[in-house]
Amino acid sequence: MWGIIATWRMAYEGIEKASEMLKAGGDAGDAIETAVREVEDFPYYKSVGYGGLPNEEMEVELDAAYMDGDTLDIGAVAAIKDFANPVSIARRLSKEPVNNLLVGEGAEKFAHKEGFERKNMLTDRAKIHYRNRKKEIAQTEIKPYAGHDTVGMVCLDTRGKMTSATSTSGLFMKKKGRVGDSPISGSGFYVDSKVGGASATGLGEDVMKGCVSYEIVRLMKEGMHPQEACEKAVAMFDRELKERRGKAGDMSLIAMNNKGEWGVATNIEGFSFAVATENEAPVVYLTKNVDGKCIHEMASREWLDDYMRTRTAPLKEL
Numbered sequence: 001m002w003g004i005i006a007t008w009r010m011a012y013e014g015i016e017k018a019s020e021m022l023k024a025g026g027d028a029g030d031a032i033e034t035a036v037r038e039v040e041d042f043p044y045y046k047s048v049g050y051g052g053l054p055n056e057e058m059e060v061e062l063d064a065a066y067m068d069g070d071t072l073d074i075g076a077v078a079a080i081k082d083f084a085n086p087v088s089i090a091r092r093l094s095k096e097p098v099n100n101l102l103v104g105e106g107a108e109k110f111a112h113k114e115g116f117e118r119k120n121m122l123t124d125r126a127k128i129h130y131r132n133r134k135k136e137i138a139q140t141e142i143k144p145y146a147g148h149d150t151v152g153m154v155c156l157d158t159r160g161k162m163t164s165a166t167s168t169s170g171l172f173m174k175k176k177g178r179v180g181d182s183p184i185s186g187s188g189f190y191v192d193s194k195v196g197g198a199s200a201t202g203l204g205e206d207v208m209k210g211c212v213s214y215e216i217v218r219l220m221k222e223g224m225h226p227q228e229a230c231e232k233a234v235a236m237f238d239r240e241l242k243e244r245r246g247k248a249g250d251m252s253l254i255a256m257n258n259k260g261e262w263g264v265a266t267n268i269e270g271f272s273f274a275v276a277t278e279n280e281a282p283v284v285y286l287t288k289n290v291d292g293k294c295i296h297e298m299a300s301r302e303w304l305d306d307y308m309r310t311r312t313a314p315l316k317e318l
Contacts, residue, residue: 014038052169152199180204196257203249226263
C-alpha cells in the first residue's frame with residue numbers, strides 16, 4: 001500500500017508526480033520532497049516558495065520542515081531568504097546529528113555551504129500584492145495578516161516508510177523573523193511510520209498552542225481512524241481556544257495512517273486538499289464542517305477551473 005495527502009488544491013500537481021514515483025516503488029522521502037518542490041516552484045501560489053507573499057518589510061522569509069517516520073529524524077528551516085527550495089534544505093538538515101532547526105542567517109549559511117540554489121524569491125506579482133495590501137490597510141480596517149496557506153503533506157511508500165513535510169511563506173505582512181507552526185515538530189507536522197502522520201495549515205500562533213499534529217498521531221496510535229482522530233483533535237482544540245480566549249484561528253489538518261487510510265478536519269469554510277493512494281487516483285476534495293463532522297466532496301471541474309483562473313489572473317495596482 002502507498003499513499004500521499006496534502007493541504008490545499010495547490011498541491012495537486014505535486015501529488016500527481018509523487019503518486020507516479022510511489023506507484024513505481026519509490027521512496028517516501030523522495031516522493032514528498034518532489035511534491036513539495038512542485039508547489040514551491042510555481043509562482044502563482046502566493047503562500048509558498050517562489051512568489052510567496054512578503055513580510056512587512058517586503059522580504060520573502062520562508063519556513064519548511066521534513067520528518068522521516070522510520071528514524072524520527074527532523075530537519076527544519078525558518079525565516080530563510082533567497083533560496084529556491086527550503087524543503088530540500090530541511091531534508092538535508094534531517095541527516096545531521098544535531099543543528100536540525102536553523103533560522104535566518106544561520107539557515108542561509110548552511111544552504112550556501114551545501115550548494116543549494118540561490119534565488120530571489122520576491123516576484124513582481126508579489127510586490128503588487130504587497131503594495132495593494134499597504135493601500136488597503138491605509139484605507140480600511142483590513143487585517144494585514146489575512147492569508148496564510150501552508151502546504152503540508154504526509155506520505156507512505158510501499159515499504160511502509162512514512163514522511164511528512166511542510167513549506168510556507170507564512171503570514172502575509174508578518175513581522176520580520178516571525179515563525180509559525182510549519183517548521184515546529186508536533187505542531188505543523190509529525191509522523192511515525194509505526195502509526196501515521198499529520199500536518200497542519202492555518203494560523204500558526206494558534207496551532208502551536210495545541211501541538212495538534214502530534215495529538216492526531218497520538219489518537220491514531222490509540223486505534224482511531226485518521227478521520228476520527230482529525231475531527232476529535234480539531235474540534236476539541238477549537239472549543240478549548242474559544243473557551244479560554246473567546247476565539248480560535250483557522251485550523252485545518254490532514255492525516256494518513258500506515259495502512260494508507262486518510263482523514264481531514266477543519267474549522268473553516270472552503271478548505272481543499274489533494275490525495276492519492278494505491279486505490280484512488282490523484283483527486284482534489286473540498287471539505288466542509290457540518291455539526292462537527294467533516295464532509296468531503298470531490299471538487300467540480302468548474303471549481304478547479306475557477307481556482308486556476310483566479311490565481312493566474314493578471315494583477316493591477318490599486
